[in-house]
Amino acid sequence: MTNRTGKKSQxxxxxxxxxxxxxxxxxxxxxxxxxxxxFGCPNRDGTIGMDGCAFCNMESFVPSHVRADVxxxxxxxxxxxxxxxxxxxAYLQAGTGTYTTAARFREMVDNICGLPGxxxxxxxxxxDCVDGEMLDVLRPWLYRKLVWLExxxxxxxxATLDRIGRGHNVESFSKxxxxxxxxxxxxxxxxxxxLPGEGPEEMMGTASYLARQRVxxxxxxxxxxxxxxxxxxxxxxxxxxxxxxxxxxxxxAGFLERLPPFTVIQRLAADAMGDLLIAxxxxxxxxxxxxxxxxxxxxxKWQGRLYEKGSV
Ligand code: SF4
Numbered sequence: 330m331t332n333r334t335g336k337k338s339q340x341x342x343x344x345x346x347x348x349x350x351x352x353x354x355x356x357x358x359x360x361x362x363x364x365x366x367x368f369g370c371p372n373r374d375g376t377i378g379m380d381g382c383a384f385c386n387m388e389s390f391v392p393s394h395v396r397a398d399v400x401x402x403x404x405x406x407x408x409x410x411x412x413x414x415x416x417x418x419a420y421l422q423a424g425t426g427t428y429t430t431a432a433r434f435r436e437m438v439d440n441i442c443g444l445p446g447x448x449x450x451x452x453x454x455x456x457d458c459v460d461g462e463m464l465d466v467l468r469p470w471l472y473r474k475l476v477w478l479e480x481x482x483x484x485x486x487x488a489t490l491d492r493i494g495r496g497h498n499v500e501s502f503s504k505x506x507x508x509x510x511x512x513x514x515x516x517x518x519x520x521x522x523x524l525p526g527e528g529p530e531e532m533m534g535t536a537s538y539l540a541r542q543r544v545x546x547x548x549x550x551x552x553x554x555x556x557x558x559x560x561x562x563x564x565x566x567x568x569x570x571x572x573x574x575x576x577x578x579x580x581x582a583g584f585l586e587r588l589p590p591f592t593v594i595q596r597l598a599a600d601a602m603g604d605l606l607i608a609x610x611x612x613x614x615x616x617x618x619x620x621x622x623x624x625x626x627x628x629x630k631w632q633g634r635l636y637e638k639g640s641v
Contacts, residue, residue, distance in 0.1 A: 361451065452478055
């Protein structure tokens with residue numbers, strides 16, 4: 330059987346996963362090592378806002394070895410202890426990975442990329458914290474490492490971004506994406522399904538926007554209500570109703586159908602750490618992914634199906 334990416338496969342193509350992409354590029358999958366660059370967040374230090382995004386508790390997204398007061402190179406050393414020299418991807422996950430000067434960013438990027446075993450560098454940041462000077466720092470590494478820029482979009486609906494206190498608009502994403510494209514840097518968008526005020530129409534609108542942007546990657550999360558966030562207050566006040574597990578596979582499938590088949594899907598559901606999760610209480614992420622796959626198989630849906638028909 331030939332799948333939709335032209336490769337021989339025993340299984341039907343449902344979506345282009347990160348694991349399959351890494352196997353195409355490196356012949357194997359690679360682990361990611363999450364890091365905190367220690368730059369903080371402009372939506373918390375008063376530069377853009379003080380309260381942060383309504384859904385965000387930074388502790389819920391990163392493993393315990395990740396500490397802002399420890400140099401990223403030392404974080405890597407601690408995380409890799411006893412793991413030999415197998416290749417891995419360094420991932421600037423916590424906070425805002427480009428919220429610093431170009432000189433400090435360059436020093437950190439060069440130090441990380443110069444370490445043995447570092448095969449790739451993924452940088453998570455806000456779209457309004459990216460400019461040409463910062464992206465030029467990455468240029469020397471582009472053809473030696475797998476470099477990706479991960480931009481938090483969450484929704485392609487300005488009213489939603491306002492509602493959740495993001496402090497940037499959709500245009501910020503479009504501009505950052507264009508700056509990255511000009512330099513050949515792949516862009517991955519983070520999105521959340523089930524944000525307050527959004528129904529299927531708005532969520533599918535975000536997928537269509539990302540299809541028009543022809544992004545190289547997407548991480549899809551369902552909205553999770555995390556302890557200590559403004560979303561928790563809204564949830565307890567009955568103003569936020571999390572998605573149900575029954576509705577989620579259909580929403581994800583619809584989202585994937587609108588994306589181009591080449592877009593790499595790095596994530597299909599959120600996975601908050603520890604006991605910070607309040608709602609929804611779903612099965613573990615592996616089970617959620619299995620349910621989505623079963624749904625897509627049964628319903629005859631696959632990534633790019635609507636995109637290829639031009640109906641996005
Ligand atoms: S999601 Fe990102 S931008 Fe928003 S408060 Fe958290 S770290 Fe800051």
